[in-house]
Amino acid sequence: MSTMRLGGRRETFDRTWWLWAITGAVLALMFIPVVVVMLYSLNSEKSLIVLGSLSTRWYDKLFHDSAMLTSLRISVEIAVLTALLSTTFGTLLAIGWQRAWPPAANAAGGSILLRLVVPETAVAASLFLLFTQLQVVLSFWTILAGHVALAIAFVAVIVRSQLVSLNAEIESAAQDLGASRVGALWLVVIPALRPTIATAGLLAFVLSFDDFVTTYFTAGVGAQPLPLQIYSMLRFGVTPEANAAGIVMLVLTATVLTLAAAVVLLVKHRRRRREATA
Amino acid sequence: MSTVHAGARALWTGLMSPGIAVLLLFFLIPLVVVIAFSFGTVNDLNQPVLGFSTANYTAVFKPYNLAPVWRTIWFTAVATGVCLLLGYPVAYLAARFAGRLGPVIIALVVLPWLVDYLVRIYAWQSILTPNGLLPSAMDSLGLGRPNLAGNNITVIIGLVYGYLPLMILPIYAAVRDLPGQVIDAGKDLYGSPFSVFRAVTLPLTREGVLGGCLLVSLPMLGDFATAQFLGGPDSTMLGNTINQQFTGGGSQTVGAAFTVVLIALLALVLVMVRVIGRRRIGATVLGPEQQATVAVSG
Incomplete structure (x- = not known):
């Protein structure tokens, strides 16, 4: 927290961009399967490849x-x-x-x-x-x-x-x-x-x-x-x-x-x- | 006074009895039974009989049976290492630089994990198999249609994905408890970012790292659904062997011996954590934040 006050938010971000990049990648990784599951659950087709229309x-x-x-x-x-x-x-x-x-x-x-x-x-x-x-x-x-x-x-x-x-x-x-x-x-x-x-x-x-x-x-x-x-x-x-x-x-x-x-x-x-x- | 005290103790001891009974009947006694039957034999009907034979362990140490055990050890080691490499930066950022976003990042890490364990594994399967999303996408780009599932790497991806939040939560707690001034002091002493990390941050968050490694590696050792759905015939793990011996028509006494091997691997991990960590295992497992972590692990 103290670094943030000393250096300011902008500067902190410049120094930590790679941490944000890894975090972004990890979150993407965590969410991809969830998005896939949700997509398939709403897909009108039974297939894994063919995306039909939105359906319940x-x-x-x-x-x-x-x-x-x-x-x-x-x-x-x-x-x-x-x-x-x-x-x-x-x-x-x-x-x-x-x-x-x-x-x-x-x-x-x-x-x-x-x-x-x-x-x-x-x-x-x-x-x-x-x-x-x-x-x-x-x-x-x-x-x-x-x-x-x-x-x-x-x-x-x-x-x-x-x-x-x-x-x-x-x-x-x-x-x-x-x-x-x-x-x-x-x-x-x-x-x-x-x-x-x-x-x-x-x-x-x-x-x-x-x-x-x-x-x-x-x-x-x-x-x-x-x-x-x-x-x-x-x-x-x-x-x-x-x-x-x-x-x-x-x-x-x-x-x-x-x-x-x-x-x-x-x-x-x-x-x-x-x-x-x- | 001392008799009053003894009376109080007797009362508290008595109140524990239903819980103790549950743990005895459905946890400790089964473990003793499994150890006993690991020395047993099977009769003509393939039913386990108590005895004293080391035949089950001889079976375990046959190369064919030992292969999944070795795989389990190295899968767990690699997957735990990957979890640490991916998890530490996320936990560090969330605890130190993300400000109000920190808890949001942690919540986002935990959320996907609430999707049923099997459905998550299945999602990866539907991404990676030849008819899945990724190979289809590659095919339409003219890259061919590789089968990305069914090998050691997909099993390790599945393991990392399955348990990563358990690594992030204790490290997050450890970094959050770390006073920022200590790191600033390291920088004031002209430490490079890397040397400050190595000399200050990492040692001070060691318990969080060990707690995370423990929480991640123990369930990985026994996991069988990941290898079943994401692996091929040559990437099965110890859990698959145990499952096969008990419920897939194998021999229950051989299954019992494999279960004892699994417990031995657990003991090995605990000894390693004890040697590396300064605190007792109980303290590592039960740092106040880890408790919550363990608790969310459903």
Whole structure:
């Protein structure tokens, strides 16, 4: 920032033009496939080369395709349940990670970190092996188990980062005023964590909704979540409907993440206003 | 007092139990099971049976099976390097020179990434295959119609594309936290831009770089859809082998041994990051900004 003030915007740009060039190229690279997907999803032709007229044909087809709609419903159901379960369990894990009997807290923290670094393919393949060995029928519930076990680690990490910055005195003040330990947690700590928990929940939703690898290994035969439905469509060649589905998923996840960002900004804004008035 | 304290600890420990149960049942126990079965055998029905045999590992170390493992290592190394070369300038610009545009650039980097992972891979496929956009365009210019898909390079492009934002976000956070005065001081001491970068900027953003490399390389090691859709028969990766052994009619115990190889590669990456970085792995994975990064990685 200081260089900007010293040298002026124009001069800064002259010295950094090559950084802008690389950034422009990277952004172009990032967007080319998205533009391609969007173009094909709106192309009246099925071909990849022939661009016909602008048409919502593939979206129409998508929204009248009962298999796709079922898939969308299953994906949303799993994502909602994953968000609810992983925020509940993950928040409790974060609290315990901070305060529990140290060996238990360290073991929990270690498992959470391990979960974040072990490649998803390894865990998902292992789950597949375990389920088939125990003769558990792969279904909605095995997918949910896989997703919760993934999202819970992310939730725990996010909530814990907020938890360590909380003022511990408020909680002891609540206890001095007669609240039980659980009461103080419920009345003081959880409300202070609420925006963080909400953000973590929305991220858990997106994580689950978009997940391919864990879903792939834990899903059985029968109705499939959307990423698997798209996978099987893509395996059989040109399918503009899959492009339309991709755009629908983009809109859904972008909406959820925008909500998450809005929560963060709103809380920051409120906090700043409160500090300004105090 | 100490008994009260113990009571509180027991309470917090108890509250963790559902989360611990989930992690045990659906994460830790499966990993133990996969390690156990990697030493098992299969019966006449091709069902895995526990035992103590090293036959699966002998199978893994056959040249034919080892090839995808080597490919996975070098694909991941090259793709991580390319991500760093492309990602650092973007993160640096966004954090230091772009002013109010900085967060916009970061948002633009993340946005395409919300398109379903498979649809993005498929988009590249439809750009690069002989009937795709790029060869068709080249054909109409009289350059012929090359098949640009189905080789090692397209798989690496796919990997870079798939995980680049995970490199940019932690570096962005690290550069943003870097006080600008430090760089100005380097310039006041007559450092050339390059020497200031090498002596000041790069060391101070090292954790961001390592965090980015970690976030990018770990999922790449296990990736299989990229090679499946963008690669040819000679550019498959470890993830494809695991997938094939488990769900494609292979042997589950051999698949288990390959999964153990994947976990070993993860351990190797962690050791490398630990040796290069000053902080503990946990700190590298969990710098406050990286947490958010990890969290967005869906």
